[in-house]
Amino acid sequence: xxxxxxxxxxxxxxxxxIASLNCTYSDRVSQSFFWYRQYSGKSPELIMSIYxxxxxxxxxxxxxxxKASQYVxxxxxxxxxxxxxxxxxxxxxxxxxxxxxxxxxxxxxxxxP
Amino acid sequence: xxxxxxKPSRDICQRGTSLTIQCQxxxxxxxxxxxxxxxxxxxxxxxxxxxxxxxxxxxxxxIDKFPISRPNLTFSTLTVSNMSPEDSSIYLCSVRAGQETQxxxxxxxxxxx
Numbered sequence: 693x694x695x696x697x698x699x700x701x702x703x704x705x706x707x708x709x710i711a712s713l714n715c716t717y718s719d720r721v722s723q724s725f726f727w728y729r730q731y732s733g734k735s736p737e738l739i740m741s742i743y744x745x746x747x748x749x750x751x752x753x754x755x756x757x758x759k760a761s762q763y764v765x766x767x768x769x770x771x772x773x774x775x776x777x778x779x780x781x782x783x784x785x786x787x788x789x790x791x792x793x794x795x796x797x798x799x800x801x802x803x804x805p
Numbered sequence: 806x807x808x809x810x811x812k813p814s815r816d817i818c819q820r821g822t823s824l825t826i827q828c829q830x831x832x833x834x835x836x837x838x839x840x841x842x843x844x845x846x847x848x849x850x851x852x853x854x855x856x857x858x859x860x861x862x863x864x865x866x867x868i869d870k871f872p873i874s875r876p877n878l879t880f881s882t883l884t885v886s887n888m889s890p891e892d893s894s895i896y897l898c899s900v901r902a903g904q905e906t907q908x909x910x911x912x913x914x915x916x917x918x
Contacts, residue, residue: 724906726906726907728909734911734912735895735897735909735910735911735912736848736897736909737909738806738906738907738908741906780847780848784906790853790861791836791901791907792838792850792853792863793838793848793850793899793907794850795847795848795849796847797846797847798847
């Protein structure tokens with residue numbers, strides 16, 4: 693059973709702070725990792741993808757991947773109230789032609805003005 | 806990224822009835838998926854919709870309950886059959902085009918009474 697674990701939160705940070713979201717996964721052969729943001733009542737929106745060890749930065753967002761530790765994280769710098777949402781970690785197992793995503797339960801982030 | 810639409814956006818249904826959800830993409834895509842998101846939960850993959858052949862179902866989901874069609878590379882339907890209140894969920898289709906990751910449609914919010 694492939695599993696993706698996240699702290700459910702809620703995680704509360706003040707506006708302007710760094711929010712740190714963490715995720716671990718069980719399947720060592722996983723190749724691709726994603727962070728989705730989901731506002732209440734909306735569908736998930738892709739915000740970051742990462743495929744190799746290290747950091748990947750996109751604006752205020754930085755994804756970090758450590759395959760040896762089976763760990764992926766998302767940092768949000770200068771957090772804004774509009775960042776308040778549930779953040780879903782997803783892992784893709786591309787064995788053969790099967791590109792299935794396994795999702796964590798999500799971390800609810802609240803950014804306080 | 807592809808533009809994805811779903812119909813209906815929401816529905817309230819009586820137990821024992823069936824509902825067919827449509828997913829339309831604005832471009833041809835290689836893979837389409839159907840997910841369920843139960844209240845307060847993360848996303849669970851129901852099946853991969855295969856063009857021109859039977860869908861591939863995940864453990865716990867069967868064709869008799871969730872028949873899926875995919876007549877071409879831009880369209881798929883998911884039917885929720887013989888519904889019970891436990892089927893009340895958000896149903897989401899997603900697409901994967903080429904080497905890109907998955908993008909989600911807006912979802913269909915289903916309430917079964």
